[in-house]
Amino acid sequence: MKASQVIKPKEDLQIKDIEIPKPKGRQVIVKVKSSGVCHSDIHVWQGGYEGKDGKIMKVEDRGVKFPLTMGHEIAGTVESVGEDVSKFKENQHVLVYPWIGDGTCSACLVGDEHVCDNPQSLGIYQDGGYAEKVLVPDEKYLVDIEGMDSDKVCSLACSGLTAYNAVKNSKISPKQSLAIVGIGGLGLTAIQIAKALFNPTIIAIDLNDDRLKKASEVGADYTISSKSDNFLDKVKELTHNKLGPDAIIDFVNGPKTVETDLEILKKRGRLVLVGLFGGSAEINLPLLPMKNHTIIGSYTGRLADLADLVDLVKRNKVDPVVSKTFKLEDATKALNELNDGNIVGRAVLKP
Structure with missing residues (x-):
């Protein structure tokens, strides 16, 4: 499959051919239809955040490794599933919850995976949605969005949450x-x-x-x-x-x-x-x-909150604003336009 990857911070993203494994157990392969472009992607791409006295807090010091396929706002369809998957089937339209924890820390044990002590988030600590497909480690991280607009719904996974x-x-x-x-x-x-x-x-x-x-x-x-x-x-x-x-x-x-x-x-x-x-x-x-x-x-939100948020959109209480779509090959352009303040609402990559 094709993926747009950060090879080195601050350099243009490159299209790479990546092998994707066959899903096992509760794993699911999702074919990406829409992947939101987030401000936090800019910080990862640039290699860090400005801290006290102008010092840069490097993302690599926080466990981020390059090359990396970014993208944590992912909507698409189920392509294949592991042998233990029971809730989701092929071609089902889904939204991916990306804020995955290690499942063992005190935060994860009470449902707060988004603030895990050892985060495994998609698009940050493991490959995400700037690609044709993404491996989701467990079907529990999928939310059904049948009949909804992928471009609008994808942003719920981070921006909305x-x-x-x-x-x-x-x-x-x-x-x-x-x-x-x-x-x-x-x-x-x-x-x-x-x-x-x-x-x-x-x-x-x-x-x-x-x-x-x-x-x-x-x-x-x-x-x-x-x-x-x-x-x-x-x-x-x-x-x-x-x-x-x-x-x-x-x-x-x-x-x-x-x-x-x-x-x-x-x-x-x-x-x-x-x-x-x-x-x-x-x-x-x-x-x-x-x-x-x-x-x-305040940082992202819980998996249970994402289901509630999807329900608000279904009931037309919230209408996510998407201002521009880009091809996967134009990921760098999308990041630059967002960084320059030229995007009102959300930019979305279309693999």
């Missing part, structure tokens, strides 16, 4: 205000999920006017450019008693956005940090207890 978990971690309620910082694919999905589940007042914040326009279309009550004059005051004016948002989900999570988040966050507010922009931020430590702020990191 990450947004879903972030909204839940915000602990927002109907009469409260929720600010969402960064209106890319995750931000657009989070707006829809928050509206469907809790219906808070949503304030969408971004630098890009096109993204803010799209935020209004999918359900944001207010949009505001972070470039605008008196930005902090304008955000607070949109909230109850002008005290600031009850919760903020930051899909950028960069030094400037986090510092701004803490300036506008209401007393007793909750800040959910999701993005992997990188860098470090200064925090006024006495204000954390004085304002009773809660800061939490």
Whole structure:
């Protein structure tokens, strides 16, 4: 089969012919129809994340090995199955849960494989969906999506799941205000999920006017450019008693956005940090207890959550935004366009 692989960080991806094994036991081979292109793919491709004082945290130090077939947002059809597979059959339309753990750590034992101490995630620690086919290690990681659009549904495995978990971690309620910082694919999905589940007042914040326009279309009550004059005051004016948002989900999570988040966050507010922009931020430590702020990191989500999210899409409560599709040979172009901010919503590779 053909796969688009990262051979070395920062170099163009290369098409390689890869042998794929015959599935055994509970393993399943999925023929890939759609593979989402994610911001975290950019960090893997570039070799790392910017940490404190500009130092790069190398992905290879975290166990990533090259060459690697990236791609963790995978939708397709079952091509073949191992002898112990009972639930799924050939040609069945499926979505793949990629956040696979070792099955033995304390997180895995309670269903939190996505934060496993020894992760085995597809597209990061083992070959993923930038290919014609992918080996899924167990049928339990498949979700039935019969009759659904692969291009839209594939992003649920990361973008959608990450947004879903972030909204839940915000602990927002109907009469409260929720600010969402960064209106890319995750931000657009989070707006829809928050509206469907809790219906808070949503304030969408971004630098890009096109993204803010799209935020209004999918359900944001207010949009505001972070470039605008008196930005902090304008955000607070949109909230109850002008005290600031009850919760903020930051899909950028960069030094400037986090510092701004803490300036506008209401007393007793909750800040959910999701993005992997990188860098470090200064925090006024006495204000954390004085304002009773809660800061939490939020990363993807559970397998059970993915099934719930698929159900929301089936019921037309959430409509993932796909803005552009690319051929497998154009994976590098897709990554560059996403990195340059030219993708609104999700880009999808079509093997």
